[in-house]
Amino acid sequence: MSEPKRPSLASCPCYRDPKAALEWLEKAFGFEPTMVILGDDGSLMHSEMRFGDGMIMVGSEWSPDHRSPVNIGGKNTQTIHVQMDSDIDGHCERARAAGAEILQEPETQFYGDRAYRARDPEGHIWTFGQTVEVMSPEQWDKVAGVTTKTRL
């Protein structure tokens, strides 16, 4: 396969309508589809989307335990954070225009990242972040009154 190398970890969100999700994620967030696998009946079996060096796999509710948030009362057991390197405010506006529900507007956080939080049409929650000021753990520990360690 001529596909670029797959990253070591990839999130695989489940959708009730994964084809609609593929189209929406492209329009709203700018992710690019790189692989789409369809069954005989035209249903989506597997797909991959890329965004810079990142990859996700968009899929269906493939077992009774794999559910879109829309079918489990809006709850999320995992979410996806997208770390970006430019124009996070423009990205948020594009997402909003495509129908994303912006749960938290872009705002610069105490740890030096500008971040926003959005919900897609099936209820998956996405966070986007862009570092605007590089801060050390010592700095944010002091500002926020938290403790950062590298071991348990």
Added chain:
Amino acid sequence: MADTTRIFIPTLYYRDPIAAIRWLEAAFGFELNSLVTDDKGRVGHSEMSYRGAVLSVHPEFSSPELLGPAQLKSPASLDGASCQFVRVAVESDIDAHCERARKAGAQITQEPLDEFYGERIYRALDPEGHVWVFAQPIRTVTFEEMEQATGLKFSTSLDEVKA
């Protein structure tokens, strides 16, 4: 787009994030990069890595102001339901990886097997019910070969999805 760095970081919610971090270290060989706790020792944020990729382990969280009707829950709080899973690319010896996970208490839901798409995979549940799929590339397979083997339609474009 070629020069930009944009990465996806899977973020998983646990009832007991500290236990989850310990378990992910022992079972899967993930490494803790940073752990942020408040003055009561509660986890605010954490980052673990595996072969250069990162993921976050967080506690369950609800906040009508920040999340509206959405809630961030462990599968253990939802009768085992999950809205995502994580795919982990293993470089070598996936069978030994599976044995290590099993020994640490992972529930192996799919024993290691060779798939038509050129990977050896296994599936596991962690103690709180998150689904993990491990995959090791074993041979290169073309779209044409996969189509022949499965009868499925492979494509790189959404246009064919719309057709």
